[in-house]
Amino acid sequence: RAARPLGDSTLRLVHRQDYVSAVRAASADPRAADQDYGLGTVDDPAFAGMHEASALIAGLSVGAAEAVWRGETAHAVNFTGGLHHAMPGAAAGFCIYNDPALAIARLL
Incomplete structure (x- = not known):
């Protein structure tokens, strides 16, 4: 799939939507990265x-979790995922x- x-x-x-909007803005113009959201910093350069890349990585983790949940496969892994430091309103730790929290939230 x-x-x-x-x-x-x-x-x-x-x-939070304001954070997602800030990520979108930095994605379109990295010079517009808002450090109040942890974007454009040493550990989260814009x-x-x-x-687009981050939403795809998260989508892969959600898709893997859903496939296991539905019984379509016994195991699934997203080798690009595991980006668990991001907070509701800020990037952190690259x-x-x-994506792990998003996969869990999607299954609940």
Whole structure:
């Protein structure tokens, strides 16, 4: 099955909309990264396409969790995932979106 990036409604299960909007803005123009959201810092440098890449990584983790939950597979792994330092309103520790928390929230 093709990987899909998470949309804002799923991202909002864990992250605040103002944070998601700040990530989108930094993704479009890395010079606009807002350090109040932990973006454009030493441990979370802004880069073009950061929202799209991060939403795809989170989508892969959610998809893997859903596939196991539905019994489509016994095991699944997202080797790009595990970005658990991101907080509801800020990036941290090289993590933009908290894909493990998003996968759990999606299953609840």
